[in-house]
Amino acid sequence: MALALGKSIETEYRENLHKLSAQLRGQAGLLFTNKTKEEVLKYFNEFYAPDFARSGNIATQDVDIDAGPLTNFSHSMEPQLRQLGLPTSLNRGVITLTKDYQVCKQGEKLSPEQSRILKLFGNMMAEFRITMEGMWSNDGSWEVFTTTKSLNQTADPQKDEEEIEDS
Structure with missing residues (x-):
């Protein structure tokens, strides 16, 4: 052009x-x-x-995920979620978050892993x-x-x- x-x-x-x-x-x-x-x-x-x-953006809110089943994800996503730092396990084919997890705090810079987790959970922060x-x-x-x-x-x-x- x-x-x-x-x-x-x-x-x-x-x-x-x-x-x-x-x-x-x-x-x-x-x-x-x-x-x-x-x-x-x-x-x-x-x-x-x-x-x-995206990575490097500033979080506009606190985001926490409660422990329990993550029914929105297929069982094949469990290794990817664990690699992102989520404490997960697979129980009878259902991904389960074994304990509460704080993804980010308001005002903090987002890491690549945090921005990927927010996207997977459908949280639009920008x-x-x-x-x-x-x-x-x-x-x-x-x-x-x-x-x-x-x-x-x-x-x-x-x-x-x-x-x-x-x-």
């Missing part, structure tokens, strides 16, 4: 598109719309979807959000938006909108 837009002033398709193509790194996307800047920023500041926390990083317009103008929020923090749409308006 960056090649099609142009990587330099000499190769850009339209004025200042080389600045846009320089931003296309990692997980980035393009949105083409006739909506106003304000409408687009408002939409993305309010948009989010629940997601599973939010998927889209951050607008810049805007190119048909008149050739290019505007960069700045944000200061960390990926591990819960986003505050009101604060984000104020930061964008101030820049």
Whole structure:
């Protein structure tokens, strides 16, 4: 995509598109719309979807699993659960948690094992959000938006909108 837009002033398709193509790194996307800047920023500041926390995210709540049968898992999952650190045993083909287990504490950084356990138990502790990083317009103008929020923090749409308006 960056090649099609142009990587330099000499190769850009339209004025200042080389600045846009320089931003296309990692997980980035393009949105083409006739909506106003304000409408687009408002939409993305309010948009989010629940997601599973990944390793390195901060736990937003305490998660404990009570001892007893884990009927949502097939018997073949028992070794995997034990490898993740859960105290399990197999009783008559049913996985059983032999004692209460604390997966994580609120405010602590999640390990890969903790994030995998949370996912297996269907606990969504993160939010998927889209951050607008810049805007190119048909008149050739290019505007960069700045944000200061960390990926591990819960986003505050009101604060984000104020930061964008101030820049």
